[in-house]
Amino acid sequence: MKPQSLAEKRLPAGRLTALLAGALMVAAPVVAATPAGAEARTSTIDWQQCKDTQEKVECATIKVPLDWSRPNGQSIEIGLSRRKAGKPAARIGSLLFNAGGPGISGVEEVNGKRKVLTQDVYDRFDVIGIDPRGLNTSTQIKCDSDLVKKAAAARSVAYLSQANFSALRRANTKLSNNCRKLTGPLYDHVNSRDVALDNEAIRVALGEDKITQIGFSYGTLAIQAYAELFPKRVRALVGDGNMDHSVTSPWNFLDLQVGALETNFNAFADWCDKTSGCAFYGKDTRKIYGELSEKAKSGDLVDPSTGDKVDFVKLTSISQNINLPAFWKDIAATLKHLYDGTKPQETPPPPPATQPATPKVQNYVSQAVFCQDWDFDIKNQAEVKSLSARLAEKYPNMEWNPNTTESLLTCVGYQGKTTNPQAPATAKGTPPLVLVGNLHDFATVYPWSQAAAKQMGATLVTYEGYGHTYYPGNFTQSKCMNDAIDGYLIDLKVPAKGLSCPSLEVPGEKDLPG
CATH class of the missing domain: 3.40.50.1820 (Alpha/Beta hydrolase fold, catalytic domain)
Incomplete structure (x- = not known):
């Protein structure tokens, strides 16, 4: 770009x-100004x-x-x-x-x-x-709903291999071309x-x-x-x-965001270790979460309520409530069920058999807006891997958190210009x-x-x-x-x-x- x-x-x-x-x-x-308390001007x-x-x-x-x-x-x-x-x-x-x-x-x-x-x-x-x-x-900006979904899925696994990164580039390119075609000149x-x-x-x-x-x-x-x-x-x-x-480098964009997550996690872990109402009271919350992360990365972590695999991306998504102290008891209980492999006592009911159909075309603005405001130019999976390794070393609990890279990866393969650069x-x-x-x-x-x-x-x-x-x-x-x-x-x-x-x-x- x-x-x-x-x-x-x-x-x-x-x-x-x-x-x-x-x-x-x-x-x-x-027309002429009016004093406070009067009606708005014509x-x-x-x-x-x-x-x-x-x-x-x-x-x-x-x-x-x-x-x-x-x-x-x-x-x-x-x-x-x-x-x-x-x-x-x-x-x-x-x-x-x-x-x-x-x-x-x-x-x-x-x-x-x-x-x-x-x-x-x-x-x-x-x-x-x-x-x-x-x-x-x-x-509205209008985009094919299936292409929006495919691009989101590609972002979540782009860090795994160069092949996945190339697939992301193709998905983003196809999505931006489609949105421009359906929207017209407003898209840019x-x-x-x-x-x-x-x-x-x-x-x-x-x-x-x-x-x-x-x-x-x-x-x-x-x-x-x-x-x-x-x-x-x-x-x-x-x-x-x-x-x-003013932030122009991917590292500077990600570093502070993952650092905030790490700070919030440490506050959560300290509270949980010392609070009787927390599911990990008296235990080592950091160690337990680290074990969950390793199981998620290896493909061995399973949601006991559904039997579905929980990968690293999904685990970090589940863990976002560590950012809100009001939910610390809830997230600790959820993580404990994952760790123990036990179902919650109150298992949520299954979704209704008939879900509302996703419209074929939807109003989706995120890619166009973000990519016209920011130019980070991430070139390949090696760069993503290097960033993730640096973040994981600096922030060993939350590591690099794939969710924080999503906005940056949105623009890989985007077909358009950064018209409002940093x-x-x-x-x-x-x-x-x-x-x-x-x-x-x-x-x-x-x-x-x-x-x-x-x-x-x-x-x-x-x-x-x-x-x-x-x-x-x-x-x-x-x-x-x-x-x-x-x-x-x-x-x-x-x-x-x-x-x-x-x-x-x-x-x-x-x-x-x-």
Whole structure:
């Protein structure tokens, strides 16, 4: 994959704004600003009650250029949902919500009953859920479901041999060619900078002079790009569980992720060895897990509930709950049944005889988005083997964990360009920005949030606990965290430098009070 140069891809923000204004001139003219508490400025978005939900949420689409370098060319639709401010008289403006993924629908997250923000934020903002281009209610990327499944299977065993790696290359090539054929030209225009440009179009269409945004996990790339491209249009911006787009080597990408898993495993093992409620109490949890890993690699580990073989990939997938202390008792019990070869007392019922049929064509964005944002260029199985050996030596319990390599292997054989290549985030000319990082985040690891904050000159708020992303809370709700983030979003009060909030998790306990 040969990335385009920054000069080819990154147009000046002033020119981008002009393109946006021209593209949206008819749909949503910009008018004078209004004070807080007033209705949003004139907008021609045709909001209607969303289907398939009982919540009071409206849905709509806007049109944007398929290719932002050709604003008068073909257009696509971007799907939106709106949950109006609970206290209209105190309304501040609109807040754009990017759920991340890639492939998680912001529209569905905002439409659902589960609160994705605090009530104070719901009261003060119209919350706008976004389906990034290619996804769900936006114009979709479409792919053959069987090819998606085959590529995923090929990734899980690519590390075993050069023949498997070559099979992965063929599967990824076939998948990307098929998706492009079924989707059309949109397939090559779904990187995170494209999403940032769409977000500016949404701001214009909403009639907001400045915009508040929150992005989670992979969605932080788009808001980082927005801060670079449109610094004067930012009112407030929060990134939770941040990507570090300056990482250019496969080793650096994997090292910190597997290191986070190892740290979390060691905390789990220490707790389990010393806690009477854990299935491995008084035993050597590390030694037992090591034996399970060796049996999985040799093909001798069997699931006693089903009789199916449990390979190393499946074992590491089962073990992901070590990242969440609320599930430590559960994962220990599961591992003990595997180790002892005994069935759980409550064996889950078999699946229904008739499963819903998988559609022949599905909405699948992960490969296109990731490969247009990242260029790691893994050449062969020898490179994967070398990486895995280094990781296994450095992190002897979790080793290299095949699950962490999946995103990198997605692009082996991908037929397309990296149109948004890696580069440090910049945010010159913005108001103060706030990023959030979990100390034990296993996916968007804490050092990535530290790096992004340094690059952007942002204030980093740290949660000393677990889980992937924090706000507004996983199994706990930290008043320390939520007060800091809400104070920034609502009152533009920047949290104290170095603010770090203590972990509230209790191993084995779910649904704890805040």
